[in-house]
Amino acid sequence: xxxxxxxxxxxxxxxxxxxxxxxxxxxxxxxxxxxxxxxxxxxxxxxxxxxxxxxxxxxxxxxxxxxxxxxxxxxxxxxxxxxxxxxxxxxxxxxxxxxxxxxxxxxxxxxxxxxxxxxxxxxxxxxxxxxxxxxxxxxxxxxxxxxxxxxxxxxxxxxxxxxxxxxxxxxxxxxxxxxxxxxxxxxxxxxxxxxxxxxxxxxxxxxxxxxxxxxxxxxxxxxxxxxxxxxxxx
Amino acid sequence: xxxxxxxxxxxxxxxxxxxxxxxxxxxxxxxxxxxxxxxxxxxxxxxxxxxxxxxxxxxxxxxxxxxxxxxxxxxxxxxxxxxxxxxxxxxxxxxxxxxxxxxxxxxxxxxxxxxxxxxxxxxxxxxxxxxxxxxxxxxxxxxxxxxxxxxxxxxxxxxxxxxxxxxxxxxxxxxxxxxxxxxxxxxxxxxxxxxxxxxxxxxxxxxxxxxxxxxxxxxxxxxxxxxxxxxxxx
DNA sequence: TGACGTTATTCACAGGCTGTCACTAATTCG
DNA sequence: CGAATTAGTGACAGCCTGTGAATAACGTCA
Numbered sequence: 001x002x003x004x005x006x007x008x009x010x011x012x013x014x015x016x017x018x019x020x021x022x023x024x025x026x027x028x029x030x031x032x033x034x035x036x037x038x039x040x041x042x043x044x045x046x047x048x049x050x051x052x053x054x055x056x057x058x059x060x061x062x063x064x065x066x067x068x069x070x071x072x073x074x075x076x077x078x079x080x081x082x083x084x085x086x087x088x089x090x091x092x093x094x095x096x097x098x099x100x101x102x103x104x105x106x107x108x109x110x111x112x113x114x115x116x117x118x119x120x121x122x123x124x125x126x127x128x129x130x131x132x133x134x135x136x137x138x139x140x141x142x143x144x145x146x147x148x149x150x151x152x153x154x155x156x157x158x159x160x161x162x163x164x165x166x167x168x169x170x171x172x173x174x175x176x177x178x179x180x181x182x183x184x185x186x187x188x189x190x191x192x193x194x195x196x197x198x199x200x201x202x203x204x205x206x207x208x209x210x211x212x213x214x215x216x217x218x219x220x221x222x223x224x225x226x227x228x229x230x231x232x233x234x
Numbered sequence: 235x236x237x238x239x240x241x242x243x244x245x246x247x248x249x250x251x252x253x254x255x256x257x258x259x260x261x262x263x264x265x266x267x268x269x270x271x272x273x274x275x276x277x278x279x280x281x282x283x284x285x286x287x288x289x290x291x292x293x294x295x296x297x298x299x300x301x302x303x304x305x306x307x308x309x310x311x312x313x314x315x316x317x318x319x320x321x322x323x324x325x326x327x328x329x330x331x332x333x334x335x336x337x338x339x340x341x342x343x344x345x346x347x348x349x350x351x352x353x354x355x356x357x358x359x360x361x362x363x364x365x366x367x368x369x370x371x372x373x374x375x376x377x378x379x380x381x382x383x384x385x386x387x388x389x390x391x392x393x394x395x396x397x398x399x400x401x402x403x404x405x406x407x408x409x410x411x412x413x414x415x416x417x418x419x420x421x422x423x424x425x426x427x428x429x430x431x432x433x434x435x436x437x438x439x440x441x442x443x444x445x446x447x448x449x450x451x452x453x454x455x456x457x458x459x460x461x462x463x464x465x466x467x468x
Numbered sequence: 469t470g471a472c473g474t475t476a477t478t479c480a481c482a483g484g485c486t487g488t489c490a491c492t493a494a495t496t497c498g
Numbered sequence: 499c500g501a502a503t504t505a506g507t508g509a510c511a512g513c514c515t516g517t518g519a520a521t522a523a524c525g526t527c528a
Contacts, residue, residue, distance in 0.1 A: 057330065084316055084319075097291040149462055177459070182488075204496070205504065207505045226514095226515070227418060227515070230424070234453075416518090439475070439524070439526080440524060441522060442475090442523070442524065461486070
């Protein structure tokens with residue numbers, strides 16, 4: 001055993017302080033919102049940050065992120081995924097070396113939050129964040145969009161029954177771009193992901209929409225995967 | 235404020251020991267190989283593990299993973315990516331709480347390695363690994379395959395000029411499945427990713443193959459992204 | 469030297485998937 | 499009732515993919 005290690009590597013012997021940062025998204029007023037924390041004192045009130053918490057020795061990363069989410073919002077997120085881990089550039093604080101684990105979470109529309117947090121549209125958030133957190137938000141958003149067609153994320157943002165227009169709107173929020181109605185529905189039905197109920201909902205104006213339910217097909221064998229997609233390289 | 239929290243956070247005050255695990259892949263004898271470390275003593279010689287190293291206070295995660303790779307192999311990997319971070323289930327050791335950051339790396343074919351490591355085919359590796367590391371390997375492999383058509387990974391495993399058959403073989407290794415020759419080439423050329431040289435190489439039998447060079451198109455605007463892919467959900 | 473085996477490269481065709489436009493349906497509002 | 503609005507479908511052209519087959523260029527071996 002190296003006896004001197006404790007002195008020369010004081011910080012290393014103490015180990016790393018691990019922080020969990022959370023990018024918590026939600027459909028908000030026709031746009032995608034991210035939950036940001038306002039500074040405590042008056043002077044830093046205008047400085048927003050991603051909610052974060054220090055990981056304690058006894059908890060799991062996932063647990064910590066979940067606790068953090070429940071702490072800043074009223075409900076537990078319906079999607080929670082790890083995005084990545086970064087070493088802090090230089091820890092000016094006396095806490096020693098630091099590691100930050102970034103998580104992304106999703107809450108259904110209309111979720112409430114606790115002070116001092118607030119929903120900020122993702123298009124406006126970067127301007128309000130310090131550079132490092134801006135990168136984190138970008139990364140989380142990219143990770144979110146990359147997973148949209150790997151996991152039934154959109155369905156977890158909706159109630160048990162929903163209209164196809166609502167579903168499409170969720171997809172458009174998550175992806176940040178418009179989708180074509182006919183194509184969207186054609187692909188959706190081809191995948192047999194939803195099942196029609198016999199209920200209809202009238203939103204006020206326009207024709208009432210049929211309600212659907214998320215009903216993924218049994219774990220049958222998937223069609224053989226397609227070839228390589230070179231046009232997404234780079 | 236919970237006053238008791240400070241005492242229960244004693245371990246947290248000491249901080250986390252952070253380990254970096256590395257799944258280092260390479261094309262190996264017509265198959266995909268992963269570099270595993272053999273146990274030190276005779277009794278554990280048959281137990282294989284993923285190479286790992288403890289993160290020191292002054293280095294970056296990326297640096298640590300690179301150092302680890304250079305330590306177990308002779309050359310630096312041409313691809314290196316973070317896969318994820320996990321809390322150890324229970325640290326029986328006295329080191330206190332532990333965090334493991336998993337990286338994946340890729341080395342070109344023919345790369346050498348240092349004792350006590352060896353290449354093991356990915357199809358055989360799971361049987362030789364402890365359960366936790368088996369999961370890590372699975373995760374790394376999934377991450378690798380997910381990135382194959384987002385980044386020019388395959389091209390970084392080949393020399394500057396290569397034949398299309400070699401390129402296709404690399405893709406087949408990475409993806410773990412056969413690809414159809416005509417489709418592969420059609421898509422490759424459609425993406426304008428390669429450029430023909432005027433050299434040809436004869437492998438002994440059969441018609442000589444033309445050599446190509448990786449030549450990604452200038453950062454021109456991509457075609458608008460396509461619609462949602464529902465068939466990959468679940 | 470010529471038939472044969474092997475690997476490379478391309479073509480052609482059928483079928484599937486996508487982007488779009490147009491059209492019909494069902495309600496609310498004036 | 500007519501206009502405005504939202505939902506839901508059909509049809510068509512074009513692109514992309516899977517597949518098989520044809521053609522090329524080489525080494526080997528009788």
